[in-house]
Amino acid sequence: MKCSIVVPCYNEAKNLPLIVSRFAEVLTRPDVEIILVNNGSNDDSAMVMESLKRDNTFLKVVEVPKNLGYGFGVLSGLRESKAEFLGWTHADMQTDPLDSLLALELLERDKNPDQTMVKGLRQGRNLWDNFFTLGMSIFESLYLEKFLWDINAQPNLFPRSFFDSWLNPPHDFSLDLYVLYQARVMGLTLKRLPVNFPPRIHGSSSWNTGIVSRWKFIKRTILFSLHLKREISRH
Numbered sequence: 001m002k003c004s005i006v007v008p009c010y011n012e013a014k015n016l017p018l019i020v021s022r023f024a025e026v027l028t029r030p031d032v033e034i035i036l037v038n039n040g041s042n043d044d045s046a047m048v049m050e051s052l053k054r055d056n057t058f059l060k061v062v063e064v065p066k067n068l069g070y071g072f073g074v075l076s077g078l079r080e081s082k083a084e085f086l087g088w089t090h091a092d093m094q095t096d097p098l099d100s101l102l103a104l105e106l107l108e109r110d111k112n113p114d115q116t117m118v119k120g121l122r123q124g125r126n127l128w129d130n131f132f133t134l135g136m137s138i139f140e141s142l143y144l145e146k147f148l149w150d151i152n153a154q155p156n157l158f159p160r161s162f163f164d165s166w167l168n169p170p171h172d173f174s175l176d177l178y179v180l181y182q183a184r185v186m187g188l189t190l191k192r193l194p195v196n197f198p199p200r201i202h203g204s205s206s207w208n209t210g211i212v213s214r215w216k217f218i219k220r221t222i223l224f225s226l227h228l229k230r231e232i233s234r235h
Contacts (some may be wrong), residue, residue, distance in 0.1 A: 006077030040067025
């Protein structure tokens with residue numbers, strides 16, 4: 001297998017047929033698999049995944065009985081892969097599944113794919129979301145002394161060797177920050193893929209539900225940044 005693309009899913013039963021249908025439409029090569037992770041969902045995700053798996057040979061399903069965080073779901077899927085390249089994207093259809101395949105092509109065309117990471121760069125977002133991203137990007141870049149921009153953009157794609165180098169990655173939404181920061185520390189070439197970012201079709205975000213949720217996200221991210229800084233000082 002050349003590439004595994006992990007899709008962590010928490011209560012995405014309505015979006016799952018859409019994202020799998022889109023993958024079936026754009027996936028034209030047999031060496032790419034899609035790993036759906038049922039990350040402790042309490043809706044009909046498990047039943048929907050099994051039904052979709054029967055009709056789509058490129059699908060693999062990973063069950064996580066209890067939701068221990070977004071990052072835990074992603075990591076659970078990545079650990080099930082034996083592919084040369086790994087990555088993940090979201091299940092909410094705000095990132096087109098085609099973008100993951102375009103990221104793979106961009107990675108494969110690079111002169112040193114084993115030292116390269118491809119990450120999305122979101123377009124078409126509202127003013128408030130852009131302001132939030134700007135503030136977090138500036139803070140993280142200054143505090144961690146590495147250029148870190150649009151940290152939570154999808155998809156993410158990278159060589160297996162990079163994944164194998166991670167030590168104690170976080171189990172929450174800080175995983176995106178951890179991975180981007182580690183890519184900078186290890187000197188990987190970072191290529192950004194412009195991606196459209198439309199509104200969700202079904203459901204709602206599990207974390208972005210208003211000002212209070214934003215503040216909790218900021219607080220968690222800052223605390224994890226402090227942790228990363230301490231780890232740097234120890235080495």
